[in-house]
Amino acid sequence: MKPLALLAAAAVVLVAGCGEKVQTIESGKRKSDTPVWQTKDQRFLAPGWTPGNEASWNAQMTQRAQGQNDFAPRK
Amino acid sequence: MARMKFICDAERCIECNGCVTACKAEHDVPWGVNRRRVVTMNDGVQGERSISVACMHCSDAPCMAVCPVDCFYRTPEGVVLHDKDICIGCGYCSYACPFGAPQFPSNGTFGLRGKMDKCTFCAGGPEENGSQAEYEKYGRNRLSEGKLPACAEMCSTKALLGGDGDVVADIFRTRVLNRGRGSEVWGWGTAYGRPSQGAPGAAPAGGKKS
Numbered sequence: 001m002k003p004l005a006l007l008a009a010a011a012v013v014l015v016a017g018c019g020e021k022v023q024t025i026e027s028g029k030r031k032s033d034t035p036v037w038q039t040k041d042q043r044f045l046a047p048g049w050t051p052g053n054e055a056s057w058n059a060q061m062t063q064r065a066q067g068q069n070d071f072a073p074r075k
Numbered sequence: 076m077a078r079m080k081f082i083c084d085a086e087r088c089i090e091c092n093g094c095v096t097a098c099k100a101e102h103d104v105p106w107g108v109n110r111r112r113v114v115t116m117n118d119g120v121q122g123e124r125s126i127s128v129a130c131m132h133c134s135d136a137p138c139m140a141v142c143p144v145d146c147f148y149r150t151p152e153g154v155v156l157h158d159k160d161i162c163i164g165c166g167y168c169s170y171a172c173p174f175g176a177p178q179f180p181s182n183g184t185f186g187l188r189g190k191m192d193k194c195t196f197c198a199g200g201p202e203e204n205g206s207q208a209e210y211e212k213y214g215r216n217r218l219s220e221g222k223l224p225a226c227a228e229m230c231s232t233k234a235l236l237g238g239d240g241d242v243v244a245d246i247f248r249t250r251v252l253n254r255g256r257g258s259e260v261w262g263w264g265t266a267y268g269r270p271s272q273g274a275p276g277a278a279p280a281g282g283k284k285s
Contacts, residue, residue, distance in 0.1 A: 033201045036152055039219035041205030046221035060221045061077050065238030068227065069246045071253060 078153040079196050079218075080240035081227065082247050083126040086257070087234035090115055090125040094226035094235050098129070101197070101225040102214025108178040110194040111226055127226065127235045130155060130176035130194035138168035138177060152218070153240070154196040159212050162190040196237070197224040 037057035045051060049060035066072045090113050098104065098111045111129035132155045139147040139155065146161035147168075168191060169177040180189040199216030202209035209216060217225060227237030236243040248267045251257040258267070 033148070033150060033156070034204050036150065036198060036204065036218045039205035039216065040203050041220075044220050049221045051221075057221065058077055061218075061223070061239055062242055064221070064223050064228075065236075065242040065246070068223075068230075068233050068236050068238070068243070069249070070233060071246075071249045 076151060077239035078241070079132060079198075079238065080153070080243060081129065081131060081196075081224075082236045082243050083128070084234045084236070084247065084250065085124040085126050086254070087232045088113065088125040088127060089232055089234070091231065094127045094230055097225045097229045098194070101217070102195075103210075104192070104214065105180050107181050108192050110176075110178060110192065127230075128174050128176075129226070130172075130196070131174055132194075132196055137171040137173070141167045141171040143167060148201070150198060152198070154198045154218075156195055156198060156200055156213075157191060157193070158201050159190045159192075160201075164188050164190045166191075194224075197222070 035054070037054050038052050039045070042051060046060065046064070048063070050056040092113050095109060095111050095113060099109070102110070104110055111127060113125050113127050115123055115125040117123040132153060134153065136147065136149070136155045138157075139149070142157075143165060144161050144163055146158045147155060148158070149155050164179060166177075166179065166188060169175070169179070176193045177191045178193060179191060195213050195216075197215060197217035199205075199209040199219070200213035202212065204216050204219040215225075217223065222228065224237045227235045236246055244267055248258075251267075257263075
């Protein structure tokens with residue numbers, strides 16, 4: 001009986017680590033940012049592109065940046 | 076994929092502080108915090124120059140490297156943003172930043188120094204784009220509305236350029252070539268040496284403004 005109790009005690013000690021809680025810093029995990037071409041608020045959208053479409057957003061950015069170019073040909 | 080950058084043309088900046096005002100108004104930036112400001116060198120002396128400075132969204136951002144809680148992240152568009160829910164307001168980023176971009180409100184959760192606030196390139200933060208939560212913490216998210224940063228878009232002399240790095244570099248290069256001077260400065264070859272690729276209206280040196 002005694003060796004059985006000792007064996008059980010040893011087993012408890014051995015598996016004690018399995019109940020340990022993970023101690024990583026959860027607060028350090030960032031929330032994932034939504035893609036920039038998707039937006040919840042569509043009230044102030046600039047015209048000329050399709051929200052949710054990456055290629056359309058990229059084209060819009062390139063075209064919009066040309067608004068800062070004095071040397072761009074006038075349409 | 077766009078790689079967002081700012082360039083300020085010191086030859087054009089007239090120190091009107093319109094960019095500063097636009098930023099503050101667009102994002103409801105609290106009193107005492109300036110995400111953007113205009114710096115003037117040799118103020119009052121003939122030949123003075125001004126440039127508008129904010130977070131430059133560095134490719135290898137020192138603020139990101141020193142943050143002890145790793146609250147910074149870079150979007151696929153190259154915009155350096157941070158999560159105010161993680162920031163502890165320690166100020167390390169402020170010491171690391173060569174542009175003095177990180178700002179701290181004087182009345183925050185952490186005594187006199189609140190959580191860090193900085194230019195977001197009008198791209199908000201980790202909250203859902205265009206949400207009220209994002210607006211309250213980081214201000215407007217103009218990029219997700221298909222717009223460029225308010226400071227650059229409203230600049231009256233177009234001194235401050237913002238947008239995809241390749242596009243704004245092309246605009247600036249064209250401008251300097253037309254101006255006929257400026258390309259001799261140190262570092263020009265490194266920054267703008269690449270031949271112009273697809274910049275609409277890119278004119279050769281000595282060309283006239285259309």
